[in-house]
Amino acid sequence: MTELEHYIASYLGIGKFDELVQIVSFFKLSTIKKGEYFLKTGKNCDKLSFIKSGFLRIFAASEKEEVTQWIAGKGYFVTDLSSFIFDNPARWTIQALADSELYTISSEDYKKVGTIVSKWHELEKQFIVRCFTLVEDxxxxxxxxxxxxRYHYFFEHNKELFNQVPLQYIASMLGMSPETLSRMRRK
Amino acid sequence: MTELEHYIASYLGIGKFDELVQIVSFFKLSTIKKGEYFLKTGKNCDKLSFIKSGFLRIFAASEKEEVTQWIAGKGYFVTDLSSFIFDNPARWTIQALADSELYTISSEDYKKVGTIVSKWHELEKQFIVRCFTLVEDxxxxxxxxxxxxRYHYFFEHNKELFNQVPLQYIASMLGMSPETLSRMRRK
DNA sequence: AACTATTCTTGATAAATATCAAGAATTTCA
DNA sequence: TGAAATTCTTGATATTTATCAAGAATAGTT
Structure with a gap:
């Protein structure tokens, strides 16, 4: 199994191998350079990507500053879910924090998956419920x-981020100032 | 249209009226008294309810104290989504804050809906995506x-709660102490 | 209505976190 | 490589929020 097959099988629990192969065939590998935008607020998000390598930061502008909602690394899916599903204007901006490799499916192809894979909507629903649960947590x-x-909890679960991503973004994502994060790290 | 038909149609966008009537027929009206439990952490949540009247508090115990995750009033659905969908042990405890009327569907009947309503999984998915977006916000x-x-924002959007629900729970749900909420209200 | 429970408010104080400013460290890029 | 830009750390201080304690207000019960 390829890496992408492996992840999709484990996230979505596709039973039949030929279905899995078909799904994966819709994803095209591409690269995005550090600093480039995957998505900008207000645009339509017409793609869903799986991160093969690198990091992407999901953020939005508040009144005062940029607020980092999440930083996604290897093994994560990235999209603006609401925009992707409903063709809304995107609420998030998504930018590469490092040169990254992405497997990407267009929303057009994504719609086709439902016609190919039996029980796709069921599996998709289950995946989204898991995402919902994570956000609730x-x-x-x-x-x-x-x-x-929060810092300790996050650090334990995401050690890999701390050497590879500017700490100011991690601070924002944890809801604290960069100075506060810096002081906690010292201990 | 009945009240429940109206809400389900607007939340889920059921097109065909006969399908809507069928779905609604699975929901049974019942009452729950103030203080009674709808669900306890660790149990299986085998039901999904729509609140016709009253208030339910969704909470969990942290190390120190009870943490109120949400207070649901008229027009809301309540369940432990992960438990309901996956038959997991529930993470939340749900308790009535007032005598309440609920329209309830069992998970057993819920599964039947998928076989009756064309595109059910699609609609269900869309509903869960909307929930996801709210939690993300x-x-x-x-x-x-x-x-x-946060207090002002919440107050503007949920005025009805403030006269009918103990403020300590609203404080917890907003992530602040009851004293802090009290002081903000004075202004 | 009177008693009891619970909830809410208020003040005093402590703790957590933010802000500001400056210098140190690191990264970027010509 | 070296200069410029960005990011990180640290200290001093201000602000926000929590905690503790007590009394006031409200709701619940007989």
């Missing part, structure tokens, strides 16, 4: 933890 | 707003 961390606890 | 409020801004 993240709210819980904001309701029940201090900044320092 | 909520994270954004924690990353970009102060406690006071």
């Amino acid at each position: 993240r709210i819980f961390t904001h309701l029940s933890m201090t900044a320092e606890e | 909520r994270i954004f409020t924690h990353l970009s707003m102060t406690a006071e801004e």
Whole structure:
């Protein structure tokens, strides 16, 4: 199995191997250079990508500053889900934090998958429910933890990010100032 | 159209009226008294309810205290989504904050809907994506707003809660202490 | 209505976190 | 490689929010 087959099988639980191969064949490998934009707020997000290597930052502008919603690395899917599914204007801007390799499916091809794979909508739903649960958990961390606890929790689960991504973005994503993150790291 | 038909049509966009009527027929009206539990953490959540009247609080125990994740009122659906879809043990406890009327569908009947309504999984997926987007927005409020801004934002959008629900739960849901919420209200 | 529970408010104080400013370290790029 | 730009750290200080404690207000119960 290729890497992408492996990930899609484990995320979506595609049972039949020939279906899996068909799905994967829709994804095209491309690269994006550090600093380039995958998506800008207001545009339509017509693609869903799987990160083979590199990092992408999902963020939006608030009144005062940029707010980093998430940083996605190897093995993550990236898209503006609402824009991708409903053809809304995107709420997020997505930018490469490093040269990255992406397997990308267009929304056009994505729609075809439903006609090819039996139970696709069921599997897709289940995948989105898992995403929903993760985001819900993240709210819980904001309701029940201090900044320092969030830092530790995140650090334990995402060590790889800390050497490869500017810390200011991690701070924003954790809901604290860069100075505060810096001080917590010292300990 | 009944109230429930109206809500389900607007949330899920069911096109065919006879399908809508069939779906709604699975929902049974029942009542739950103030203080009673709709669901307890660790149990299986085998039902999805629509609130006709009243309020339910969704919460979980953290190390220190109870953390209120959300308070649902009239017009909301309540369930532990992950438990309902995957038959996991529930992560949330759900308790009535007032005598409430619920339209409830069992997970058993819920599964039948997929066989009755064409495009059900598609519609269901779209509904869950909307829920995902709402939760994502909520994270954004924690990353970009102060406690006071979150209070104002929430108050503007949920005025009805403030007279009918203990404020300590609203405070918890907004990620602040009850005293802080009290002080903000004074202004 | 009177008693009890619970919830809410308020003040005093402590703790957590943000802001500002400057210098150090690192990265970028010509 | 070296200069410029960006990012990170650190200290001093301000602001926000939490905690503790007590009394006031409200809701629940007999």
